[in-house]
Amino acid sequence: MELLGMSLGVGPAHFREFFEGNDSIMRLNYYPPCQKPDVTLGTGPHCDPTSLTILHQDDVGGLEVFVDKKWHSIPPNSEAFVVNIGDTFMALSNGIYKSCLHRAVVNNRTPRKSLAFFLCPRKDKVVSPPKQLVDTDNPRKYPDFSWPTLLEFTQKHYRADMETLSAFTNWLQQKNITGDTENY
Numbered sequence: 001m002e003l004l005g006m007s008l009g010v011g012p013a014h015f016r017e018f019f020e021g022n023d024s025i026m027r028l029n030y031y032p033p034c035q036k037p038d039v040t041l042g043t044g045p046h047c048d049p050t051s052l053t054i055l056h057q058d059d060v061g062g063l064e065v066f067v068d069k070k071w072h073s074i075p076p077n078s079e080a081f082v083v084n085i086g087d088t089f090m091a092l093s094n095g096i097y098k099s100c101l102h103r104a105v106v107n108n109r110t111p112r113k114s115l116a117f118f119l120c121p122r123k124d125k126v127v128s129p130p131k132q133l134v135d136t137d138n139p140r141k142y143p144d145f146s147w148p149t150l151l152e153f154t155q156k157h158y159r160a161d162m163e164t165l166s167a168f169t170n171w172l173q174q175k176n177i178t179g180d181t182e183n184y
């Protein structure tokens with residue numbers, strides 16, 4: 001977070017402090033062998049709704065990222081983690097950092113495991129970009145929200161894909177129009 005803050009010109013402290021007391025998630029994925037791997041995905045195409053993902057995959061392989069209109073496999077490297085930007089950090093950087101579209105394919109021989117750490121803000125934090133990243137040339141791209149609201153959206157209303165953040169923005173606006181009085 002310090003490096004991301006420095007790269008955005010807001011200094012090392014901003015995002016480090018924002019993520020103090022973070023409410024992060026760890027997930028273990030298990031992909032059994034599949035008889036029809038050519039017509040099956042282990043995890044469909046999605047961007048992680050979370051802030052930053054640190055992923056360890058075992059030595060089987062299966063992770064793919066979508067870059068330049070093509071799927072590219074990311075071979076496992078026992079010396080390295082895969083680090084992905086998620087939708088919440090895309091919102092925090094006012095769209096400067098893009099969340100990364102990825103998926104996991106399966107095979108018909110070997111089970112596969114991966115371990116993902118998803119950095120998430122503390123529940124009461126307002127996800128809002130620092131003022132240095134917003135001006136008339138770069139207006140706000142996403143409304144303020146809290147992480148539990150985006151999590152609820154992806155768990156109850158919308159399965160995370162490459163459009164999660166814009167679908168979420170529309171959903172929030174619709175809720176405001178229909179006079180929902182809960183605080184987001």
Ligand SMILES: O=C(O)CCC(=O)C(=O)O
Pocket residue numbers: 027029043048055057062063102103104113114116
């Ligand atoms: O298993 C993988 O390599 C990717 C898993 C993944 O994208 C996720 O858990 O969000």
Ligand SMILES: [Fe+2]
Pocket residue numbers: 046047048102
């Ligand atoms: Fe993912």
